[in-house]
Amino acid sequence: MAYMRQIAAEVDPQTAQKANASTSCFLCDAFQTDMLSEDASMRGVLHVAKHNVILLNRYPYTNGHLLIAPASHVNSLSDLSPDARAEMMELTEVTQRMMRQALNCQGINVGMNLGRCAGAGVPGHIHQHVVPRWEGDTNFMQTIGGVRVQPQALDQSYAHLRQELQKLL
Ligand SMILES: [Zn+2]
Known part of the structure; x- marks a missing residue:
């Protein structure tokens, strides 16, 4: 289960709350983002679809680490509509394609941590x-040890990734 442990650490909920004072959940906020406003880049939101949002992880394992979250504040796949679940997988496929093209990556980790004991930083x-x-790139031990990229690198990659994603949507 090395793979699931590899994606175990994630967004720091306290910092996420500070950055998004409007609600207690930055993923809910992300879905409400007006993509024409500066909020989009501040929140790292790349795309708002019908049921889900694609955004940069503020605490990435590596540059280009993205999150796909549903509009609904739910803690289980079972609480999503079939349409929302299907769209999440479609967006995962588009994201995979974009990453291979735009970032020239050789592999991709895809996965979810359901529940705090499974490593979810935002279990709700x-x-x-x-x-x-x-x-x-970072080996397994470095990855679970919390290697972070610099915020500057994140800001630079935002515009690039958003542009590349729009080409495929
Ligand atoms: Zn939420």
Whole structure:
């Protein structure tokens, strides 16, 4: 189960709350984002679909680590509509394609942590992790040890990833 442990650490909920004072959940906020406003880049939101939102993880394992979250603040896949679940997988596929093209990654981790004991940092609002990987990037121990990229790198990648995603949507 190394793979599931690899995606175990995630968003720091306290910091996420500070950055989003309007509600207690930054994933709910992300879905409400007006993509024409500056809120989009501040929140790292790349795309708002009918049932889900795609955004940058503020605490990524690696540059380009994205989250796909449903509009509903629910803690189980069972609480989503079939349409929302299906759209989440469609967006995962588009994200995978975008990552391979835009980031030239050689592998991708996709997965969810359901429940706090499974590693969910935001256990109340499920979200899919999509993490690009390269040969020779951080090894397993470094990854679970919490290697972080610099915020500057995140800001630079936002516009690029958003543009590349729009080409495929
Ligand atoms: Zn929420």
